[in-house]
Amino acid sequence: MPSQTRALFELTRLHWFPVGCDFMFWPFGWAFLSAAYRLALPVNEVIRTTSFFALLAILVHSAGCVLNDMLDCDLDRKVERSRGRPIASGVVSTTKASMLLSVLITALFYLFSTCGTKAFTLGVVAFPVCIATYPLMKRWMNWPSLFLGFASSWAVPGTWVAMTDNYNWGIILNIAIASCCWTCIYDTIYACQDIKDDEKAGIKSMPVHLGKAIRPVLTLFDATFFVCLLWAGYLNNQRLPFYMMSVLTPFLLCLWHIWSFDHNDPGDCWKKFTAGRHGGAMVCVGLIVDHHFKLLSNAG
Numbered sequence: 192m193p194s195q196t197r198a199l200f201e202l203t204r205l206h207w208f209p210v211g212c213d214f215m216f217w218p219f220g221w222a223f224l225s226a227a228y229r230l231a232l233p234v235n236e237v238i239r240t241t242s243f244f245a246l247l248a249i250l251v252h253s254a255g256c257v258l259n260d261m262l263d264c265d266l267d268r269k270v271e272r273s274r275g276r277p278i279a280s281g282v283v284s285t286t287k288a289s290m291l292l293s294v295l296i297t298a299l300f301y302l303f304s305t306c307g308t309k310a311f312t313l314g315v316v317a318f319p320v321c322i323a324t325y326p327l328m329k330r331w332m333n334w335p336s337l338f339l340g341f342a343s344s345w346a347v348p349g350t351w352v353a354m355t356d357n358y359n360w361g362i363i364l365n366i367a368i369a370s371c372c373w374t375c376i377y378d379t380i381y382a383c384q385d386i387k388d389d390e391k392a393g394i395k396s397m398p399v400h401l402g403k404a405i406r407p408v409l410t411l412f413d414a415t416f417f418v419c420l421l422w423a424g425y426l427n428n429q430r431l432p433f434y435m436m437s438v439l440t441p442f443l444l445c446l447w448h449i450w451s452f453d454h455n456d457p458g459d460c461w462k463k464f465t466a467g468r469h470g471g472a473m474v475c476v477g478l479i480v481d482h483h484f485k486l487l488s489n490a491g
Contacts, residue, residue: 198277199291202260203253210465211256214377216248217471218346218370224478225366225427226354231489237482244350247302251346254295254318255325261288262326269392270385272457303349310353317345333400336378340371365423372416376409376445377467384457398454409449417442420474430481437477441470 204211223244227237260267260278267279277283296318303314321342328335347367352358379397382389383405386398401408420438429437445467452463 195283195287198282199287202257202277202283202288202291203295204256205249205253208249209468212249212252213468213471214374215252215255215343215346216245217373217474218344218367219244219248219350220471220475221366221370221478222347222350222363223354224475224482225362225423226351228429228478228482228485229362229427230354231482231485234486237479240354243302247299248346250295250299250302251318254292254299257288257292257295258323259326261285261292263329266329266392266394270388270394272385272388306349306353307356309356310349313345313349313352317342317349321345329395331395333395334397335395336382336397337371337375339378340373340375343374344368344370346370359426361426362423365419365426369416369419369423372412372419373441373445373467373471376412376416376449377464379405379409380448380452380454380460380467381464383452383454383460386454405454406449410446413442413445413449416445429478430484432484433477433481435477436480437474440477441473444470444473 200206220241223240224237227240232240260276263273264276264278264285267273267276273279278285278288299318300311300315303311306314325335325339325342328338332338344367347370348358348363351363351366375397379401382396383398385394386396388394389396389399397408398405417438421434424433424438448463448466453459
């Protein structure tokens with residue numbers, strides 16, 4: 192792959208695939224599979240629509256990474272791990288990055304437009320309000336990982352309404368809060384890789400702000416994830432497989448990650464961050480298994 196093409200590819204973080212894209216997929220996936228269960232969608236439609244939302248998540252993540260690097264290039268040069276990124280290192284110009292971002296956003300809005308008027312409106316609002324403002328948060332607030340959780344969880348109402356054409360706010364808000372907490376936990380673990388450089392550069396982050404309180408605070412977020420997903424399942428009339436596989440198992444896995452990761456070891460932080468995909472996937476697996484049993488029950 193030519194060096195410039197490779198650099199643009201790295202700008203989207205797709206060379207890490209599925210790392211990063213998977214965390215962006217969870218709010219789409221959890222909301223869609225919950226709606227699919229409620230509607231008892233046939234298997235072929237579940238597979239097709241899951242693929243659609245996976246593509247949407249990849250595009251959102253890629254566009255967000257490009258925009259993040261454009262806005263953060265001055266800060267990236269102050270951090271050892273990020274100073275080699277394409278824009279920070281000077282390999283890719285801001286002009287070329289802007290062109291790539293335009294292509295990604297155009298593709299995104301096209302996909303949003305196929306989801307119905309309500310979902311399209313949410314998508315148009317979400318990108319500039321949430322995704323586009325996230326990179327600035329590390330300059331303005333000590334909780335940028337929490338804002339990222341909020342930004343990515345904007346996918347929940349859009350996905351739910353695209354499938355059901357109604358706003359069931361009890362289910363939507365509980366899934367969104369659970370998703371926000373999940374993203375916040377693992378992005379905070381990810382941010383621990385840069386804690387020393389962030390302190391030197393004056394970059395705001397949750398690890399820098401929380402210090403020794405990081406584990407108790409993340410445990411609180413994990414407990415909130417557990418309660419909200421539990422309540423969302425109750426409101427959606429989920430059955431035992433959901434509660435065991437989608438709620439309890441991810442909660443315990445995340446709890447183990449929180450209390451076992453070494454925040455002073457960047458390698459271990461990266462390992463625990465990437466391992467977070469297993470818990471996120473378990474939420475999806477539990478929803479799929481529960482959906483399967485519901486279809487069997489309906490057929491009988």
